[in-house]
Amino acid sequence: MKTNEWQLQKKKNLKRLAFWTFGWVLSLALVTFGSQFLWEGNQVITYLAFFLNLGFGIGMIIANRNHINGLDELDKKITFDAMAIALGVGVIGGLSFSVMDITDMIGFDAEISFLVILISITYMIAIVTGKLRYK
Amino acid sequence: MKNRLKILRAEHNITQADLANAVEVSRQTINAIEKEKFDPSLDLAFKLSKYFSKSIEEIFQYK
Structure with missing residues (x-):
């Protein structure tokens, strides 16, 4: 069976969703535990980690929308x-x-x-x- | 909605997977339509109509 373009796009969308979801989970863990165990309460790094997590979250929402639209x-x-x-x-x-x-x-x-x-x-x-x- | 998809597929000697690839849906979608568990969108109905060179009414009948 020949894999067509639609199926390839679907796989690509799924890989993108996996990437953003994985990134979001990791950055959530970073912002949650990093302040306590890695940078000991440094507010600047905490803010950076927070916005990194927010960025991954937005990316995950967009990737999820694209994934659903491609189904x-x-x-x-x-x-x-x-x-x-x-x-x-x-x-x-x-x-x-x-x-x-x-x-x-x-x-x-x-x-x-x-x-x-x-x-x-x-x-x-x-x-x-x-x-x-x-x- | 009733349909003649399975008959037409048999006449053209193609598998569900072949038809699914041709109209860009999953094999499960073709299977669900054939079993009358799922009604296709107008877009998909037109694609199937074009593929089999039949009118939509020749493939689908509203019951």
């Missing part, structure tokens, strides 16, 4: 459905979690990381379910 229409539908479900679960779950924290229904603080994990897991499950539905 074929069935993959786009599966992705959009998964994003809609993840967003819904994120908003509803996030606010419920916050209410549980405010009203002391839970014995720990509602951290943003829990919300990120919830959205990520929901998104992955929705993607797999979508792939299976149209298999």
Whole structure:
């Protein structure tokens, strides 16, 4: 089977997304832990690391948009459905979690990381379910 | 939406992968259309129409 230009572009978009995502994760770790363990509170370096992370974040958003635009229409539908479900679960779950924290229904603080994990897991499950539905 | 994609593909003796490459979608998309699990966009319907040299109505029937 001959690989056509569309498939090559799709692979290229995916590689770019992987690059920016990897860079964003690394720079997030750098700005989070670097101040404490590498440059011992130097504010200038902390600001530089922060803006580096922000830059990678913007790059990741653009790369993700390009990746989605380059998908074929069935993959786009599966992705959009998964994003809609993840967003819904994120908003509803996030606010419920916050209410549980405010009203002391839970014995720990509602951290943003829990919300990120919830959205990520929901998104992955929705993607797999979508792939299976149209298999 | 009903379609004659599988029949036309058999007549042209091509695989789902060949057709997918020709119209620039994934093989899974062609499979989902053939199984009537997914309706193609107008753009893809025109590409399929052009590929098989048939009108859209000859390939797809709204049920």
